[in-house]
Amino acid sequence: MKKVINHPSFRYLLFGFSLLFLFISFYDYNRISEKHIETEMIEITGENNQLINGAITNKIKDQLEILQNYAKLIAYHEDITSKEVFDLLEPLTKEDLFTNVAITTPDGISYTSPTHTSNNSERKFFVEGMKGKTIISDMITSKISNEQVIVMSVPIYKQAKVIGVLRVSMSTTLLPEYFNLSFLSGNISSFIIQRDGVNLTPKKNYYNFFHMLEKDERNKEIEKEMKEKLANGDHGYITFKLNNKTRYAYFSDVEGTNWYLLSVLPHSYVTERINHNLTHTLLLAGKVCVLLLIIGIYLLYLMNESRKEEVKNQEKLHTIISNTPGISFKHKIHNPASIQFFNDNRKLYAGYSKEELLDLISTDLSSIVWEEDLPIVEQLNRPQKKGTVVSNTYRILLKNGHMQWIFDQRQSVLEKDHTIWLYITVLDVTGMRETQERLRLSEERYAMILKETRSIPFEWNVKADTITFSDAWTNTFAHPKVIDHFLSVTNKYFKDREYTYIPLMENMIRGQSSDQIECILPSGHNENIWVKIHAKALYDNNGFLTRIIGSILDISEEKEKTSRLIKQSQIDGLTGLYNRITIEHLINEACQNNPDSSLILFVIDVDDFKKVNDTYGHASGDEALINVSKALRKCFRSDDLIGRIGGDEFVVLMKANTNVYKELPTQKISMLKNMLSNIHIQKDINFVIHCSIGISIHPQDGTNYKELFTWADHSMYEAKKHGKNTFVYQPKNTEKP
Structure with missing residues (x-):
């Protein structure tokens, strides 16, 4: 199949078929376009007819309204045929449009002036006018001028009674000008005809539409169909032949009359549009042909360049394959017997002679493939698209029974003679696979180490x-x-x-x-x-x-x-309060961070604590100290610093307000004393704990722990001198400790 496609004769045949298809396509396109133009022209004719018909109807209505207004004026006179009445009608009689203006009395006598009369008692316009109807007649012959005219007549009413008929006569030769048909129609010819086909607006001696139709079977059918539609007051399209040329026409009835407006599209106009479309079609076909020619030339150029590139690639492929370590060879698709070697590497003969290896490749190479790897080789042997590169690794069995890893890469290539060859390169990757296996084991060991x-x-x-x-x-x-x-x-x-x-x-x-x-x-x-x-x-x-x-x-x-150890090193083991070293560090830190803030340091010593240990034992003493520490926590805020600095001695640093110098926190001290007095020990519930408290204020009395503690400790001993169970604060400028 590929040989047939690539044969030059097939290409020429394909090119000829393409040109034929293109010609048929454009011919069909032109035919459909002509049909579309005909349909469009017919629709335009109908639209034009409706527009002109509306203009004619409005013109007639306007004229009838003028006549009705004159009729109303005539009705005011006792004698409707008097000189005064005809003087009133003088604007109408002077118009070139009307051949005559007349008033017909109830006895059928028509007056074109007070003295000129004629009998019109049998005329339709008179009979219908006396019945109160407005009449626009078909074409009639005037009794006065013997011309072909149409008559417009309106009844003259007086006290709701018809007393006469006012009529005007118009020559049919003036109708085209009166209705301005030439201007309104444009490229379309318009005629006003009666139901019997009589042309009220004759042109080129076409006095009857039906008479001007060529007498053939098709036109006879058209004439019959149109007469039926005219008789029924219908409207529609017709196609007829005149002078051996097809015409398109549309007819519609004129409101208030027995007339029809016939609009005929000239054949030359349709032909002109069709020829114009044909010209455009031919130009388009020419452009497409030129474009296809350019594309064809470009494709031929690309094909030629592709062949050149393919030859270069094959040469490169030959060069690369020839210098590739391993065995490189090619053979035709589905014909391993056509094998051709590019290079020779006896290490990859699997222990076989070259002849034996050729025989294996030509017959059944899978016989030396490791059984578990047969699906891989089957996958490699499946047909591939031209240029597709496939590769994989599998094992083969050497002639001596040992195993060898093979990397197999192959590519299908279309050569100059349009035959497809399979290029194959085979490499010995046994050493690489062994390295990969060692690496895999190392990674597994590494993963096990990471896991542990x-x-x-x-x-x-x-x-x-x-x-x-x-x-x-x-x-x-x-x-x-x-x-x-x-x-x-x-x-x-x-x-x-x-x-x-x-x-x-x-x-x-x-x-x-x-x-x-x-x-x-x-x-x-x-x-x-x-x-x-x-x-x-x-x-x-x-x-x-x-x-x-x-x-x-x-x-x-x-x-x-570490956190637990740090906490243990900072906390007093018995009371859970900060120990001496920690509280000293925290108070110094607070003073540094708040150099201008008021901070109160309380030094609290339990009165007569030695008596508790000596009388009740150290266990009771420890119990008392624990209860004192609980009381301190309840009395002070959570952000106040509380610590135990000795056996029965505690310190508290509290942040105070700005009025601390004027008003000491006596309420806080009283609450603390009250809470301590409620502490009892199990061995003597009547024993009451009291304490002496010394106070110093930062920064008034000191700016660090040592200075504040020294002054507060001095005040505490002053409290003991004053009988214990009290507090003392002496500003530093009053007395030095």
Whole structure:
């Protein structure tokens, strides 16, 4: 089939068939266009007829209205044939349009002047006019001028009674001018005819439409059909022949008359349009032919260039194949016996001689293919489209019984003689497959190591902005293994957070080769996990950052342990309050952060606490201290600092208002004393705890812990001197401790 298609004779035949098809198409197009033009012309004729008919009807109505107005004026006179009446009608009689103007009395006598009369008692216009009807007559012969005229008549009423008829006569020769038919019709010829075919507007001696039709069978049928339609008052299209030329016409009745308007489209006008269309069709056909010729020439050029390129590609293919390691050969599709070798590599003969190998290729090469890989070879042997490259790897059995991995690549090529050859290259990839197998085992071992380790490896492709994690990432954090647009994700979720990995990213991007950071990563389970990230930057040959690799280690447990240890080192083991070192640090920090704020330091010492230990034992003493610490927590606010600095000695730092110097927080002190007095110990419920309190105020009495404590401690001892169970505050400028 391909040989037939590529044969030159077939191409010439196809070209000739295309030209014939093109000619038939344009001929059909021209014929359909001519039919469309005829239909369009007929419709235009009908539309023109309706427009002219409307104009004629309006003209007649206007004229009748003028006559009716004159009739009304005549009715005011006693004698409708008097000189005064004819003087009144003088504008009508002077018009060139009317051959005469007359008034007919009820006895049928018509007066064209007071003295000139004629008998019209039998005329239709008189008979119908006396019945009160307005009449526009068919063509009649005037008794006065002996001309062919049409008559317009209106009744003359007086007191609702017809007393005469006013009529005007118009020569039929004036009708075309009166109705302005030439101007209104344009390229279409229009005639006013009666139902019997008489032409009221004759042209070229066509006095009767039916008489001017050529006497053939077709026109006889048209005449019969049209007479029936005229008799029934119908309208419609007709096609007839005149002077051996086809004419298109439309007729419609004129309102208020027995007339019909006949519009005839000249044959020359239709012919002109058809010829014009034919010219355009021929021009279009010529343009299409030129375009097809250009396309044909261009396609021939492309085919020639394609052949040249194909020859070059074949030469290149021969050169490449000849220098390819392994065996390269070709044979015709479905004809392995036509095999031709390009190069020779005895290592790929599978231990066979060249003759034995040729025999295997020509007959059944699958006999040496590893059984499990037969489907692969069958897939390679399936027919492929020209130019398609297919390849795969399979195993063969050597003559000595060993196994060898083969890479097989083949491509179908259309050569100069239009035959398709299969080009095949075979490579020994046994060593590569062994390397791949070792790599696979290494990857499996690596995966097992990753599974056992707590670290989560990651790799961030900076250019693609994609970060990839190991499977452990999804298991631990419930996030996707691969995250695209990593910078956008970071900016969206971590920009305003604390303890993020953003500083590490910034350092690496600025050029730091490696870094580590401890930060918080949110998991998909709405948990915040402390991690330590180790990262290392990788650069290309030009020194540009390409990737960042590293690992993520979950340190939540270590952080929690550290937090517990830190808390234990800061808290008094018995009371749960801050210990001496911590409270001292926190108070110094508060003073530094609030240099101008009023802060009150309370130094609280339990009165006679030694008596509790000596009398009731240390367990009761511990019980009392725990209850005192509870009372302090209840009495002061959560943001106040409370600490135990000795056996029975406590300190509290409270933020105060600006009037602290004028009014001490006595209410707070009273509440504390009251709460302490309600503390009892189990061994003696009657024992009451009291305390002495010393006060100092920041920054008036000191700007750090040492200064504030020294002054408050002095005040506390003053309270003990004043009988205990009270408080003392002495401004620093009154007395020094």
